[in-house]
Each structure stands twice: as structure tokens, then as C-alpha cells.
Amino acid sequence: MEYSDADPSFRARFIVPKFDPDSFIQSIASKSIGSEDLVNMKRRMYLISSEAKTDLKQNVYRNHTKFIETAKQVASLESEVYQLQSLLADEKQLLNTVKESLNIQTQSDTSGTLETDSCQSLLRHCQSLGLVSANPDRRVIYTGKLLEVKTDNHSNNQHLINDTTMKQSSSHVTQPCYGLLCTDCFIIAKSSNIRTATAYDVDQVIKLQRNSINTNDNDAYKQYSSTSVEIINVKDDVLRNAFSIKYNADTITMMCESAQIKKNWIEMFESLLYTRTRRLTRVASLQTQEEEVFQEEFFTEDWITNTEENLTILLAERNLQEALLLILKGRKYAKNFLIEHKQQLLPFVDDYIKTIQEKEQDLRKIIEKEIFTISERGCSTNLLKHYYQRIQILKQLGYVPKACDLFFTIQYSLMKNTLKQTKIEELNVAFVENFANTFFTRLVDSYYEFVQIFKDQRSTFTKFIVWMSKEIEKLITILHNQQYIGTKNFTFSMRNIEILLTKADEFSAKLIDVKFIFEEQIEQLLTQIIRAQKELIIDTLRQRHRDEKWIPVTFQTRERLNQLFYEFFELGVDGQTFLESFIKEQTEDITQIDLAPSTLQFTKAYLTFSRDLFKIHYLSINHVIVEALVELIKLHLKYYERTLNKTNDNNLKNFIMKNVDFSLNYLFHHVEQMYTPKIGTSTKFLIKVYDKMDKLRNLAHS
DSSP states (O other), X not given: OOOOTTOHHHHHGGGOTTOOHHHHHHHHHHHOOHHXXXXXXHHHHHHHHHHHHHHHHHHHHHHHHHHHHHHHHHHHHHHHHHHHHHHHHHHHHXXXXXXXXXXXXXXXXXXXXXXXHHHXXXXXXXXTHHHHTTOTTOOEEEEEEEEEEEEEEEEEOOOBTTBOOOEEEEEEEXXXXXXXXXXXXXXXXXXXXXXXXXXXXXXXXXXXXXXXXXXXXXXXXXXXXXXXXXXEEOOSSSSOSEEEEEETTEEEEEEOSSHHHHHHHHHHHHHHHTHXXXXXXXXXXXXXXXXXXXXXXXXXXXXXXXXXXHXXXXXXXXXXXXXXXXHHHHXXXXXXXXXXXXXXXXHHHHHHHHHHHHHHHHHHHHHHHHHHXXXXXXXXXXXXXXXXXXXXXXXXXXXXXXXXXXHHHHHHHHHHHHXXXXXXXXXXXXXXXHHHXXXXXXXXXXXXXXXXXXXXXXXXXXXXXXXXXHHHHHHHHHHHHTTSSSSSOHHHHHHHHHHHHHHHHHHHHHSOOOHHHHHHHHHHHHHHHHHHHHHHHHHHHHHHHHTOOOOOEEESSHHHHHXXXXXXXXXXXXXXXXXXXGEEEOSSSOEEESSOHHXXXXXXXXXXXXHHHHHHOOGGGHHHHHHHHHHHHHHHHHHHHHHHHHOOOHHHHHHHHHHHHHIIIIIIHHHXXXXXXXXXXXXXHHXXXXXHHHHHHHHHHO
């Protein structure tokens, strides 16, 4: 049974949502005849797996920068989300308070209103009353005829026999008026005709609702506010059936026709002025009694009453685990109590929760201080790991972002202390390898420790990736500052970078793909190193071509030739085969290679350069590598072109063309074949170099 690599139906089987691996294996086993079909199937599965891995890695390479930026933004936004949650909780509590307040509706405190025809009759008798009662929301509560009393005190000095006491007598004057008690004011209307008293004009308006004094000189009446309006029942003495209205600094005394009318006026005034206050007082009293019952129920157990004291003692003793349990227990108790009582606003519960929250903050500050202090001291690994319990406490309290930050504070200290313990080797490469091993070992431990603590908090893994990226950046910076990765020794730097990328690849295969992070962090530095080495080769090439005599290279001993072959062997090339077409043996010991010394020197430098870059090649740095390889070979050929333009010696031209042939068809061809599987579409830039051959050949024959 043969499966085509391009069979779409075969690929489609793996993306079906209900794909069952066991059924697929049974189907393949039943349809396969012999081992050849199974081998074919294995090859097909391997190709699909390889393609999937390649596509996945390319997608990661294309998006890793955005991924890192997004991870940083998510990490910062998580803290803002937790802050917003806290603010929303406060807003919710405030809204509940307002809602409860609004639920206490103000009911009508008035006893009734006058009929429409009665109001019309009043308006007919009170000529200017319409100006006052024009407010559509104003209602008349009670009306009636009254007598306004004005007291006139005077002293009469009476000299009595055997008595020098002064006796004060008083008299009063009454004036008929008409009183109208409205929902927002008390109107006193007086008659302009004292004898008839049938037509009335508004004399005074005492406002009962607003807190302002309005005095308008153009108005025919006065308006007073009710900042301190008070009704006083005057005892029957000189005045009978009288009551007083006290407002601001004035007092008006009114007399009624009978005691019953006086009683009605006082009751109407009190119902309007004091009913709301009394009702609110009564409601508050009932609420207070209800709260006392709830409060007694809430504090039935001793541990509730002593929560604050117990937490203070536990924090002072640094018994943080017990403090955590008590805080969680108090939280749960308060929450269940509110649920049972239908989320009513209970101040004593709010105070209890606030007390617990204050102790939570104290606990958090203690843990932060302990971890920062122990991390700055750089204590042992086991001691620092002991503080993971503190991080678990913060996590259980709900401070997940803070717990993450403190975890990474510990990891930073552990990484720093671990790297300091790396032994400096005599061989620099050995030191870098040990340093990288230590770094990645610590990174693996950090990953497993993080997963153990935050395995139920998936969103925190973005913070771990951000922290890991920062640590990788620090590692590269350390190696660069200590010249383990730099421009001074190109081969040594490439070897160290190869070690880092290899270790990153091993780590990625086991846990998280961090190789792309390394590649991104080192890209800029690696570009500088490559271009610096390219410029160094160019300077050397320029100097050698300037001093070139264009004579073949001659080796006086066989040992020297073997040494050249060994140098090529270390560069990954079989020197004897590579130079076979250009070797001419003159005697048993003397050997001549029909190439210029500058060509051989450039060959070794170019092979070393290409070999070192091949070891660390990856997708993001591909264009820099191809650019450097093409630029060097073109410059090398350019020097041949200059010499061909300057000379007319055919022998020299033939010798130069042999060097051109070797440089293009042997040296550059070898490098092209080595890089073609890696650089992909960039091969076209290498192929274009061969076009130089025709141009140089035409110059040689001109």
C-alpha cells in the first residue's frame, strides 16, 4: 500500500476533530502487507512531522518579537487588572450603600389637600395670592382665619404706700388675617379694608423648605426662610387659643377662634415640619436594633471577637502560616454571613473585613521585607528555597502578581550566586561551557519550581518567559563584557556562541523553546562581530595583493606540504584532493603549487570564516552571513581584474586565470555547496558570483 507525499486526503485525516490515534494505527496495520508498507508509512509520518516542526519554528521566528512584547504588556496589564478588581469591589460596596439609602422612600406627610373649587374661592378673595401659589408642585394643606397679635409693652410707675416695687403692665393689638399652610410655605394674607375684611393681599410668606432668605423690595410681601422655623404652643393666659411661629430672629403670634382650631393648626404645622425627622429617627432606631441582633449573632464565637488580637500576635511571632489560616477563615466566615443575610449593609461586618485586610497588608509587607533582605545577602540555595512557602502564602491570599515578582527576586539571587561558583578554567572554551551548563541547569530548576508553585495560574507563565528573556540577556552581556564573545578573537567567539546555541537547543527540546530568544538577543552583537571580521579579512587581503609578485608557491620540503594539507583538513577540506590539479612536483622534496601566495592565504582565511559562520548559522542572521561571503569573494576577484587590466604579459594572464579558476570553481564552489541546504532562497546571491568568470576570461584574452 503506497501513500503519496502530496496526498491531501492522507494529511486531512490528522486535522479531523475526532481523530483517534488507536483506530488510525489499527487501520494502517490491517491494510499493510509486509514491512515495506509500514516503512513507507513511517517515512511519510516522519516527513509530515518534519514539515510541521519546520513550519512551527518559522512561525515562531516570524512572531517571536511580537510575542515578547505582548508578554511584557500582559505582565504589566495583569497588575492593572488586579488593581481594577480592587477598585470595582470598592465601587460595588459604595453602590450598595447608595441603593439602600434610596430604598427608604419619603412618603407623603400631609393630611390632605383642598378641593379645586375651594382653591378657586380662596384665589378670588386673595387678590395677590395667585402670584405666590403659581408653583404647580405647591399644594394647600390647611387654611383659616386668624388674628395676628402685636404686643405693646409700656411701664406705669405707680407709687404705692409702703411699697417701692415697679409693676409692668402689658396690652396687645390684634389684626384679622388669613393663613394658608402649603407644602413649602406659610402665607399670611391681610385685608386692605379693616372694616369689611373680605379682600386679602399677601403680607408675609414664610418658606418651610429652602435655606435662603429672599428680600425683594419690589414685592408687596416679605419672604422668610425656614432655617430655624419652630411652632410654640402659647399657654392660655392673657392670650387665649394662641400659638407662635418662631423663625430666624422674629416671632409671630396668632390667635384662633377656638381651642380646636388652634389644635388643628399646631398639628398641621408639626406634621409638615417634624414628621420626616421623626420617621427617619424611628427607622434609624429600628435599624440599630436589627444591627445589634445581627452583631450579637456575628460575634457568637470567641475567635471572631479576638481575630485582630490573634493576628497581631501571630505576625509578631512570625507564625505566618497560622496567620494565613486565620485570615482565610475570617474571610470565609464574613462572606457566608453576608450571604445568609442577603448582602445587607452591616457596618460591623465591614469593619471586621477592613481589619482583616489591614492585617493582610501587614503580612504582605513582612514577606516582602524578608525575601528582599535574604536575596540581597546572597544566602545559600536551600535557605532561599525555604522562602517559597512565603510565596505560597501570598498566592493563597490572592496577591498572585506580587508572588510572581518575589519568586523572580529569589531566582535572580539564586542565578547570581550559582554563576559566581563556576570555576574559572585555563581553557576559556571550557569555562564558557561550564558557565552555560550552570546557567541552564539553574534555568531548568527555576522552571520546575515555578510550575510547582503557579501550575494553576496559567496567565503567570508569560511573566516567566519575560524573566527568562532578561536572564538570557544578562548572560550574553556578562560573556561579552569579559571578552568571551567579542570582535578580538573571531573563532573563539564563534565557538562560544555555538556552545550557547547548542545548550539552548537542548533546553528547548526538554522544556520551553528558548533558542529563538538567544538568537534574538545575540543577533545585533553577532552582526557586529561578523562585519568586524569581514573588515579584518579585507584589510589583510588588500595588503597581500599590494605585495603580490604573482609567482607560484614552492615548498622546499615534504613536511611543509603535509602541514598545508593538515591545515586544510582542520578546515573540513581534503587538501590533497582540493589542490591536486594545481600541484607540480619538480623534485622528490621540492613541490610547486601553481597558485599565488595571496590566493592560498585568502583560501585559508575564507574557509575558516565560512566554517565558523556555518556552525552558528540561523535564519535571522542568514542575510548577514551571505552578504559577507559574497562581498569577500567579489573583492578577491576584483584584485585579479585590476591586475589583468594592467598587464599585457600572456604568461601572467594565464597564471592569474588559474588563480581565478581555483577561487571560483574550487574554493567558492565548496562554500556554496556547504551553505546551500541552509540558506534556501538566498542561494541566488551565491550563484550570481559565477558570472564574474566570463568577464575575467574576456579580459585575459583581450
